[in-house]
Amino acid sequence: MRKKPVKTLTVGILTTLLLASACSNGNNGSNGNTGNTGNTGSKSDTPAVSGNAGADANANKPASGMEEGPFGKYDPPITMTTVRSLPDVEEYRKGESLDDNLWTKDFSSILGINVVNKWKVNNKQYNNKITVSMISGDMPDFYQVDSKQLQQIVDAGQAADLTEIYEKYASDVTKQSFEEFGGIKLQGATFDGKLMALPLNGGMPGAAQMIWIRADWLKNLGLEPPKTMDDVNKIALAFTKDDPDQNGKNDTIGLNLMKDLFGGWAGIDGYLNGYHAYAFNPANASGTELIIRKDADGKPILGDTLPEVKTALGHLRDLYAAGAINKEFSVLDPSKAGDLATTSKVGMSYGEFWVGTWPINNMKKEDPKVDWKPYPIVSSDDQPVHPTGRGDVPTSFIVVNKNSKHPEAAMKILNYFHEKVSGPNKDEAYHQVKEGDKNYQVFGLSPIVGPGFSNTNQTDNDLIQDALKTGDESKLTPSAMVYYKGIKEYQAGNMEMWFWNALFGPGGAYSITNDYDKNSPPVTSEYLGQPTLSMVSKGPILRDLEIKVFTEIINGTRPLDDFDTAFVAEWNKQGGQDILKEIAESGRLK
Amino acid sequence: MGKKNWRLERPLHLMILPGLLFVLIFSYAPMAGLIIAFQDFIPTKGMFGSHWVGLEHFKYVYGLPQTRAVVANTLFISFMKIVAGLVVPITTAILLNEIRKQFFKRAIQTVIYLPHFLSWVILSGILIDILSPSSGILNQGLGFLFGAKPIFFLGDQSWFPYVMVTTDVWKEFGFGTIIYLAALTSINPMLYEAAVIDGANRWKQTLHITIPGMFPVIVLMMTLAIGNILNAGFDQIFNMYNPSVYETGDILDTYVYRLAFVNAQLSVATAVGLFKSIISFLLISLSYIIAYRFANYRIF
Incomplete structure (x- = not known):
């Protein structure tokens, strides 16, 4: 029957509030001794703590x-x-x-x-x-x-x-x-x-997008991987009209999209990057995770409201009108959009490195002819292209x-x-331990799991590329060794291991992001702080507005010029100005 | 009441006690927390440290440009669900009651009851596939039979509310049917025998015996449903809606979820919850009075 989620949730929260103090008071005494009991025996050979620390410590x-x-x-x-x-x-x-x-x-x-x-x-x-x-x-x-x-x-x-x-x-x-x-x-x-x-x-900005393309479809149609945004659009159209899977039916589309618009799979983020636009407003952050940029005067401005976004939306709109974007993208969540890929209905999607692990990870096993490959994002003009980067703060x-x-x-x-x-x-014994056929992530047992170094995967990737070329495995770190073995197994014919190759293999996802970092560093938000008051209170409504207008511009229900009137102007009016003001006043711009 | 009676009844009263305590602890005690609807609640400061803002949060939600449309959608979808949710199961129950083959009757009863046990998370996935304009079985069927153009049921503002009502009724009418079938069995068969002697045909029997006999249950179900009028089905709509149908499909619960829950604006969420509870309380009282006046029906 019909539920009352709001009421139930509220009641639930309030109940927890009332009961909580009772619960947490009870625990103080009982666990007190656990730490001590572990001291005896087994760990007599605990590795010495590194040099300089110990030296002045005893003094x-x-x-x-x-x-x-x-x-x-x-x-x-x-x-x-x-x-x-x-x-x-x-x-x-x-x-x-x-x-x-x-x-x-x-x-x-x-x-x-x-x-x-x-x-x-x-x-x-x-x-x-x-x-x-x-x-x-x-x-x-x-x-x-x-x-x-x-x-x-x-x-x-x-x-x-x-x-x-x-x-x-x-x-x-x-x-x-x-x-x-x-x-x-x-x-x-x-x-x-x-x-x-x-x-x-x-630390390192991550989440840079790349273009995942069915290379076997490119080959079927005699196409080259994209060098410019024009190529991307042409490939999308060719994938739609020229029967790239050669089954004699007009049943494919070029570019995958899903209803949240922004995200690491089937989002528009990477496509926008091609037109030097940096917009981001994902569903789960409800309008609090934004790409703030600076205008000519150094004042904060929302990346999503800049004219480059309008240009990119105009091209997406053309693709939609030509049938190259799935007609139903506005109702499909990421996993439904994933079904389009796994049933070979779509041949191209923007996404992050992890697309190799989901949703397309099993396709190679089921049909060895399927050949998804990541390609770097491309520019629409002679300006270099930069991906949107996140996760640095x-x-x-x-x-x-x-x-x-x-x-x-x-x-x-x-x-x-x-x-x-x-x-x-x-010491790998403190990181990941294999006992029997189980891997134990023992590092997670520590009450403080430190950030370590945020580019571990990147350095691992370089080591793997070297090892793949020279065959010398001696320099691989323990984690790189796992990935390297996965690639080797894939090369020996175990299609289950395809994803390792997609991520760390030659020309894989990490090689692409490493190239970005060297040649075209990601563009990140200029704002360092936590979500501001207006971001929290007005973010959800502003996000509704943005997604609605963008969706309707792409699917043609609105004219492109509504970007300025229905989105940018409304965004400023309905609270966007307050958000920018708070950010400017916070003093927490980079 | 004599002392003897009290002694005899004491165990019975004790048996009520756990239930009563449960309601007190889990339904009444938390109501104290409603005060945060009138505060600018900050978790670190707690319920007693946060400062009072009066009706600020109510005004804030009321003042938002989308709120009116959202309330209108809620009432519209909910009202249609109540009406359809009464008419369809009552009709089905009466028709099923006329079926003589017990096996056939039971089989239908079970089949239509089944969707009730599926959650909306699962059903929405199935429905999105069925209703798809390009590959959905419904649109392909319509196209094959009538040559109709594919309809974008979940992406078209004018269709969306009706799709919600239809799918909700489809999911729940089996459950309602069982309640009404139960009500039918309680009608005295002698009434039918007397009617047959008086020369009443099937239709007249239905009109003058079956429906009046079901009336108390119908009124009860309606009273309960009206109290829920501001709940238009969060699970269902949350799993199927999308930005392009916000104008007609966004209801109070989904709106508040996006507005307040995701960003932990506890005061705003509580204010809306309180508002909904007050309206529900008024409506349920009203419908009870009406039921009492016009159908002489008493719950208590």
Whole structure:
């Protein structure tokens, strides 16, 4: 029967609010000892912590019982509380759990820190539970939050200032990680010049799009891969009209689109890049994840409202009118658009690197003639083309409670994580372990999963290309080795491994993004901060407006000139101006 | 009430207790949280620290340009669903009741009941395929039979609300039919025998015995449905709508979902929830009074 989602949800949230304080109070005592029990036996050969850290650590022992330095040990041991988000599928090695594992054992034996999980909830409830904990004021020593929560916590003055702690305690690897790519990670966690959190992601702009094309269809029609946007449009038309699958039926279309318009599969983002337009407004962010650019005066302006977008929409409109875009794109979600590809109804789609892993990953296995290939995006004119880049600003953080007695302990935990997983002395036993036929992602057991280096896949890709050319496997990192073996298996005829080749093989997706980074770096949002008040309150309506007008321009229900009147003017009027004003005033432009 | 009675009834009262507590804890206690509809609620400050804004959130939602259209869509889709959701199952129940072959009757009953158990997430996927203008079986059938041009059922503003009503009735009428069939079995067979003696044919029997006999259940179902008039079916529409049909297909629940839930604007969401509850409460009271006056029907 008919449901009442709003009411039910509201009631649900409120109920949780009321019950939460009761739940979280109960957990304090019970888990206290878990850290200690792990100290004995097995880990006698714990790898030594890297040189310079240990050296000055032993020298001075302050009265508090703590050695100085990034890995200084607490004696007597201290307890740090945290909270954990559980994955949907929990798989641990025998005898391990989130409470007691190789990380917690090392933390207590090497760092003298006993980490205690106050509570653990499924990842879907984690954000709600954090909100509830904020209300009840019962926060652990350190915990993971997203951008919006970080802003709230900083505003409420509940986060510890980590500026000095970073100077004093961050290890070399942690510093290198935080300072890569212009220090964007640090910038994202800095408020009014103070470091208020430890960023857990960000760094290299990712999500650059490429053109995924059925190379076998190109060959059938005697076409070359695209060099310009004109080529792209011609291929789209040829795929529609010239029976590229040679089944004698007019049953194919050229370019795949789906109803959200923006996204890593069947979106318009990459197509727009070809016309030097940088628009982005995905469904799941509800108008809060935008590409902010600067105008000639350095004032913020929304990428989606610039005239280049109109030009690109005009070309999409022509393609739609010629039948080269699926007529029903406005009702198809990404997975339905994926069905068009897997049933060989469509031959071209813009998308990110992961398109190789979904939705087209099994097609090669089912029909070896199918040949999807990624190609770099192309320009409409003699100007170089740049992809839209995202993910450079961190969105996930560790906050240290300002009431914590040992705020630097969180930094030490992060240092230790980086030492074992990202640094020059990294140890695969702390990253991914294969036991039996199962892979255990043991790095995820650590209460702080540091950002490490954001270009690991890129450097791996270069190593793989070299190894493929020379046959010398000795320089491959453990992760690159896995990918390399996948490619080798594919080359030996195992079609299940096709996706490794699509991602890391010669001319694969990562070779394309590496080329972008060298020759045409991604264009990213100029705004560093969290979603502003107007973005949160007006974003959803503005996104509705944008998607509606763009959709109707493409499918011809509106004239192209509505871009200026029905979109740009309305966007400014209905709250866009407020958003730009807040961004300008935030002082958080790059 | 004597002391003896109380002693006898005590276990019965105790048996109500868990249910009563459940309602108190999960339905009444959370109502306290409604106060955040009148606050600028900030989680870090909590319910007592956030400052009061009066009717600000109500005004905000009311002032949005889309709100009127959204309320109109909600009422339109919901009203049509209520009417169709009464007429179709009642007719089906009466027709099924006339079938003499028990096996045939049961088989139909089961088949039409089946879609009720599928969630809208699954059904929407199936329906998007069936209703597709290029490859959908419905449009191909129409084209084959009548040479009709393909209709973009889910992408065309003028079709969308009717598609929602039709698919909703298709999914749920089996369930309604069972309730009305149950009501039919409670009609005293002697009435029919008497009518046959008086010379009434099948149609007259239906008109003068079957329908009046079902009336209390019809009124009950209608009363319950009217209380739900602002719920036009979130699951269904959320899974099938798209920006090009927002004008006619966007309902209160989907609108508020995009507006407030995705960005965790808890106060706005609560304000709309409270508004909906008040309207529902008024309507359900009104329809109860009407049912009581005109059909002499009592729920309590």
